[in-house]
Amino acid sequence: MDKSLLLFFLLLIILPLSLAEIKTLKITSDSRPMILFEKFGFTHTGHVTITISSVSYTSTLPNPSPNLLGFFLLSEESLLRVLLEAQQTPNFCVLSSTYIRFLFTFQSLGQDNSFNQSYPVPSPNEYSLFFANCAPETLVSMSVHTEIFNLDGTLRDYLPAGQTQLPFLYFSFFIAYIGFFAIWVYVCYHNKLSIHRIHLLMGVLIIMKALNLICAAEDKHYVKVTGTPHGWDVLFYIFQFIRGVLLFTVIILIGTGWSFLKPFLQEREKRVLMIVIPLQVLANIASVVIGETGPFIKDWMTWNQVFLLIDIICCCAIIFPIVWSIRSLRETSKTDGKAARNLAKLTLFRQFYIVVVGYLYFTRIVVFALKTIAAYKYQWVSSAAEECASLAFYVFIFYMFRPVEKNKYFVIDDEEEEAAQAVLQDDEFEL
The missing domain is CATH 2.60.120 (Jelly Rolls)
Incomplete structure (x- = not known):
């Protein structure tokens, strides 16, 4: 051999x-x-x-x-x-x-x-x-x-011993996201004066995630009982594609401060979107080929490598706008006389950067490790971990950038302004 x-x-x-x-x-x-x-x-x-x-x-x-x-x-x-x-x-x-x-x-x-x-x-x-x-x-x-x-x-x-729990798991998370969406609608309705376009886009993202999960639940259920998905796999891939594109788009737009800090995108930020969205299209094509064919086709390993490479590129690309916003806020804070407000914004975007990096690391590295090392009877654990991490990420980000009339990051008194000015003078934060 x-x-x-x-x-x-x-x-x-x-x-x-x-x-x-x-x-x-x-x-x-x-x-x-x-x-x-x-x-x-x-x-x-x-x-x-x-x-x-x-x-x-x-x-x-x-x-x-x-x-x-x-x-x-x-x-x-x-x-x-x-x-x-x-x-x-x-x-x-x-x-x-x-x-x-x-x-x-x-x-x-x-x-x-x-x-x-x-x-x-x-x-x-x-x-x-x-x-x-x-x-x-x-x-x-x-x-x-x-x-x-x-x-x-x-x-x-027809599902393996470690995946027979997936229909119930995905349906449970679908219910969780429906509840999440109801809360988001409630928050937006009671803070109508503070709503930006990014908040509406975030609401659409929750719905797409919920639809993706219910289709995944139905797909796995029909595979479990009949051996075939009865067309639910098509809907699953459609909503997975929309959800994937929306997720990366929302992260980029929040990272650039679009609609939240400024109503426009700079040319370099537009270029990031023009790169990431077509790559997401290609990544979803690779995902369909991987999921609907199998290793018996000659190019299956190639499609796996293409998907992995594209995912890494997209994950790296969405980090740049957040870094640009942090640098811009740090420079602006020294000149516009609103030290406390800019320090609050800078703190917010630093937290956002850490959460995004942590989410990408967990869902790409830790989840894959769980899939590889977990006993075959517990393969569902990696899916549960990924969905728990995704839900926690959504909740934290939506809470950070929720529409509120008196946002704690922008209600500043004179003492806080003076303290923030002193902090910014000594701030040597570098990414």
Whole structure:
């Protein structure tokens, strides 16, 4: 087994996949030595049903053996053993490993080049379903239909053991955001004279987040009970796209002080928006490809890398307007004679900067770490942590920039003005 195949094993096993549903796909003239189809958390009632048809394979070498082409399950616990076995065995074929759960090879195909079989998985664990091609220089074509599920009594549960709680989890957060929106409407209504355009945009953001969550709940529910999302995945991606664009836009606009400190955007701030919004479009396209296809397509890893790169660029880009606002406030505070008010604004935007950076760090780094290290039965914990962090972020930001008639940041007396002037003279804050 060559180094590229070893790297393939390591990368795909650690990826937190959520592709557990009924899938039908077609593979055409594929020479990859390993194809990952699903990664699923099984209970003691787990089952795998595989149907393949229209099978054909060609090779530049004479008479490739059908026993070198087949399907198997592999747990993460057995991965290192298989890799060690591969390094120690010349001409190693993973289908012959004693550490895999072997399913079948093309030797079992019927006369019509098709095969259909259901396999129980009595040992609870997280397994990955692979197709292995150990025949050198062999191209494989086939149609593959997979159904992977756990039995809950007599009912099939098509969500992995660690994700079966997600429909309830997403619905609970949907209720929380509906309540959040009602409170936001109440606050805006009772402070009509202090409302800015940014507050209306923030209200739209809450609604888009709530709609995204209810669609996620319905999507996971239908996958759980039927194996297919019944169109809810389309609505989920639509509202995820709108919510993603709005979130980054609101952060940038608040960071620039638009509507809150000034009614206009400078050219450099407009350029940030013109960069971030198209990148969010591309990021959502990558998200759809990742979510609706799977690692069995050849470019799946590339789309993952594209999504990760774009997300990093967007996260970095939205920090710049906040830094610009902090620097502008610090410079202005020394010249306009309103030291206390500017110090209050400066404090506010410093807090905003810290919260945004903390939110981005937690949802990009900590959540990914939870997905990677958590036991397969507790994969839902990472989703819960991400939604809790998002809700806390929304609540804190909306509270900081809420419309109020007597904002504590702008009700200043003479003593506070003098104290603030002294503070600003000694302020050496640098980002």
